[in-house]
Amino acid sequence: MTQAERLVPNPSVTDFAGFGLGLRPAHFHDVLHNSHPVDWFEVISENFFVAGGKPRYYLSQIRERYPVALHGVSLSIGTRDPLDLAYLGQLKALIDEVKPVIVSDHMCWTSGGGHNSHDLLPLPYTEEVVVHLIERINQVQDFLGRQIVLENVSAYVAFQQSELQEWEFLNAVANGSGCGLLLDVNNIYVNERNLGINASNFLNNIEGRHIQQIHVAGHSDYGSYVIDTHDAPIRPEVFELFRAAFERFGPINTMIERDDHIPEFAVLVDELNQLRSYAAPSLDAGDAGDAGQNREQLGGS
Numbered sequence: 001m002t003q004a005e006r007l008v009p010n011p012s013v014t015d016f017a018g019f020g021l022g023l024r025p026a027h028f029h030d031v032l033h034n035s036h037p038v039d040w041f042e043v044i045s046e047n048f049f050v051a052g053g054k055p056r057y058y059l060s061q062i063r064e065r066y067p068v069a070l071h072g073v074s075l076s077i078g079t080r081d082p083l084d085l086a087y088l089g090q091l092k093a094l095i096d097e098v099k100p101v102i103v104s105d106h107m108c109w110t111s112g113g114g115h116n117s118h119d120l121l122p123l124p125y126t127e128e129v130v131v132h133l134i135e136r137i138n139q140v141q142d143f144l145g146r147q148i149v150l151e152n153v154s155a156y157v158a159f160q161q162s163e164l165q166e167w168e169f170l171n172a173v174a175n176g177s178g179c180g181l182l183l184d185v186n187n188i189y190v191n192e193r194n195l196g197i198n199a200s201n202f203l204n205n206i207e208g209r210h211i212q213q214i215h216v217a218g219h220s221d222y223g224s225y226v227i228d229t230h231d232a233p234i235r236p237e238v239f240e241l242f243r244a245a246f247e248r249f250g251p252i253n254t255m256i257e258r259d260d261h262i263p264e265f266a267v268l269v270d271e272l273n274q275l276r277s278y279a280a281p282s283l284d285a286g287d288a289g290d291a292g293q294n295r296e297q298l299g300g301s
């Protein structure tokens with residue numbers, strides 16, 4: 001795949017699909033059998049790697065009715081270990097079956113020396129790591145035959161070796177590889193509280209043309225620090241940050257992540273409607289935002 005081909009976003013994300021939820025097994029029945037205003041669903045890729053069985057059956061049923069995005073947690077794009085071709089083969093098989101609108105993972109490392117930490121570990125923001133990531137992302141995109149989208153992660157410690165701001169690092173990787181960015185506004189907030197980064201500065205400097213998706217989630221606040229738990233309702237400060245991001249970048253497919261203490265489906269639908277109300281002024285104004293304008297320059301609509 002050439003660099004120019006990679007820069008063309010996934011065809012389906014040039015259109016705004018709307019507001020989605022993470023698909024969780026507890027809600028399979030509600031999703032399929034009850035009417036609701038959820039526009040699309042994101043699934044954790046690895047949970048659907050095994051062919052056959054109930055999860056794949058429900059996923060195929062849901063995919064017939066809604067756009068679906070695949071979100072992985074084990075790509076470990078930043079590790080020094082060789083790419084896991086068996087993993088990529090499973091991901092490619094799932095992509096071929098589901099035909100997702102977005103294929104995403106995280107700008108992090110999860111494994112090293114053959115050991116899997118099962119955590120999304122942050123990387124040092126250095127030029128050397130940027131080069132390493134661009135090379136690895138190119139390999140993954142060539143293997144999968146499509147663009148991947150990578151998410152900014154939450155962190156609790158910062159590397160002394162970092163030379164770049166997080167937004168500079170993300171821009172450099174996206175510009176060099178043609179990958180998209182998944183902007184998690186809760187993670188930006190968590191890093192502001194824990195590491196003292198400036199969230200407004202982040203939003204003002206990240207290049208909107210790379211942003212393919214937005215995540216919003218809840219966290220746990222312990223006063224002097226916060227933890228990215230995804231087990232609670234979205235806090236007002238994160239709603240406000242989402243409002244600022246949506247206003248700046250224009251209509252971008254947005255979803256709520258809830259991974260623990262999962263409530264009734266209707267509770268998440270209510271929260272999604274709350275999220276819509278924060279986006280409404282930008283949608284009513286019909287503002288294409290930075291991301292929309294820049295995607296047009298890249299050949300999208």
Ligand SMILES: [Fe+2]
Nearest residue numbers: 151184215257
């Ligand atoms: Fe996220």
